[in-house]
Amino acid sequence: MSPQARKERERAERHQRIIDTARELAESQGWEAVTVRRLAELIEYSQPVLYSHFAGKSAIVTAVALQGVADLAVVLRKAHDEAAGPADALSRVSRAYLDFAAANPARYEAMFMMNVDLVWGLDAPQPLRDCFAELEALFRPFVAEADLGARTEVAWSALHGLATLDAHGRLRPDLREQRLDILVAEWLAAVGADPA
Structure with missing residues (x-):
């Protein structure tokens, strides 16, 4: 696998992990608990990394x-x-x-x-x-x-x-x-x- 393909795969996996974590958090604690800061803590990425995937909470909820x-x-x-x-x-x-x-x-x-x-x-x-x-x-x-x-x-x-x-x-x-x-x-x- 080329470095570019690996990077794209890792980005897609990170994107999906953000979506999955938001859904799981919402199912357990409600949508009020879902914030970019809280998601960043749960998946151990910085907030800028999350913002590189989604413009904000609304975009995550849309996904x-x-x-x-x-x-x-x-x-x-x-x-x-x-x-x-x-x-x-x-x-x-x-x-x-x-x-x-x-x-x-x-x-x-x-x-x-x-x-x-x-x-x-x-x-x-x-x-x-x-x-x-x-x-x-x-x-x-x-x-x-x-x-x-x-x-x-x-x-x-x-x-x-x-x-x-x-x-x-x-x-x-x-x-x-x-x-x-x-x-x-x-x-x-x-x-x-x-x-x-």
């Missing part, structure tokens, strides 16, 4: 969010691939979404609730488009292409609402499955689909 969205897309795709059909996919992918949010509260917060430099939509980075495409794939068998984007955004909003309310202890844990069943049944009824 955590972008990787989180990419990971969520993989989780959703796997759940969709395991489904027995379109109706089952709605249920499995919705459950996978809510499970991901519950298992990764700080990452989910970075992805969808914090002020980060990620813009959803047609010009979004590829991981965001991939994640949204996984949600769109759920409704493609049921609705016309012209309605697909809006239908997906409404469904995503419902999932996000459930995830957020659940994360903040506003929903009864014993009704989690019932809520999900009702949501999927309402989606299917709205598009005139057979729940079987």
Whole structure:
């Protein structure tokens, strides 16, 4: 390996270590605990080294969010691939979404609730488009292409609402499955689909 290639690999590893450490710190202590100074102490790099990778905390949170969205897309795709059909996919992918949010509260917060430099939509980075495409794939068998984007955004909003309310202890844990069943049944009824 050439010295230049080794330098690039070490830089990429350091970059990823900063992201991983920020995510782990946020998961254990909340995003308020994540500061450039604290990260520098934890990974034993100087603050200028961290600033050579990221402009500041917001850029680090954005990197955590972008990787989180990419990971969520993989989780959703796997759940969709395991489904027995379109109706089952709605249920499995919705459950996978809510499970991901519950298992990764700080990452989910970075992805969808914090002020980060990620813009959803047609010009979004590829991981965001991939994640949204996984949600769109759920409704493609049921609705016309012209309605697909809006239908997906409404469904995503419902999932996000459930995830957020659940994360903040506003929903009864014993009704989690019932809520999900009702949501999927309402989606299917709205598009005139057979729940079987």
